[in-house]
Amino acid sequence: MSQTSRAGRERVVLASSQNLRVAISRWRRPLEWWRERRVFQDQLNAWRSASGGSNDRYQKFLILTTARSGSNWLTAALNSHAQIACYGEVFHPEAIYGALPRELRSSRIALNWRDANPARFLRNQVYGGKADCLRACGFKIFYEHLERPVNRRLRDVLVRDAGIKVLSLTRQCLLASLVSHKRAQISREWIDIGRGELQSRDPKPLHLGVEECEAFFRRKTELRNRYLGAFSRHSILHLKYEDLARDFDQATAPIFAWLGVEAGEVKQRTKKQSAGSVAESVSNYDEIQSHFRGTEFESFVD
Secondary structure, rough: OOOOHHHHHHHHHHHHHHHHHHHHHHHHHHHHHHHHHHHHHHHHHOOOOOOOOOEEOEEEEEEEOOOOOHHHHHHHHHHHOOEEEEEOOOHHOOOOOOOOOHHOOOOOOHHHHHOOOOOHHHHHHHOOEOOOOOEEEEEEEEEEHHHHHHHHHHHHHHOOOOOEEEEEEEOOHHHHHHHHHHHHHOOOOOOOOOOOOOOOOOOOOOOOOOOHHHHHHHHHHHHHHHHHHHHHOEEEEEEEHHHHHOHHHHHHHHHHHHHHOOOOOOOOOOOOOOOOOHHHHHHHHHHHHOOOOOOOOOOHOO
């Protein structure tokens, strides 16, 4: 046999082997997906059986806010109340924080399932049947989550249902919010649950450009005004981060009567990630304060 014909035959065999591997791979993918889907459904059903119920006569609410405004602090505290279920960011683009067993929260199948019909997820998973002891159930959602195109139908459902109460959580000092956000991005530490796990309680001051600050202030203000306007027919309770930091128990006391639950002590599982003032956290604070003095954003700096 000539070397030319032998090489040709080897190429045919190699091509056939490659085609076979491709065919097997294509066959395995749907099988693996089916297995993952089956495991997901079994875990979900088990969780529903253990934690669900038939009670649908509870007050629905949501915490309308943005990142670095004390929302983890408030959500965890409300969830510790015996008559309240308060989930986290169930419509976060990369995870489902609450309303699912922990092992499924970053599951690709779970995220696809939620995003295929967020309004159905809200109805069945977030506001579905609960235990008889619950009198209020809610979750937190950021303005930015409502902006996602996939959540357009969800946004319409929430706005139309005026029976859903809205707890508007804001942070007056948006400069502090920006500092907190940038530090969390650097450290990858988004929450402190009070176990002393943070690597740097008081890192070095940051240098911020006034243009970056103004863009941040303007964007957050636009989003807040847009969604407070959208939910104007709802019962809205306003709460500021600064009031939580000053006296948490006093600031949260009106929430219980507003939700129709018994007043009770709640546990504060999270805490501030930095004890320093915003002036100490920004190396060019005087420049920023001077730039915004007398403008519409002056109160966001002090």
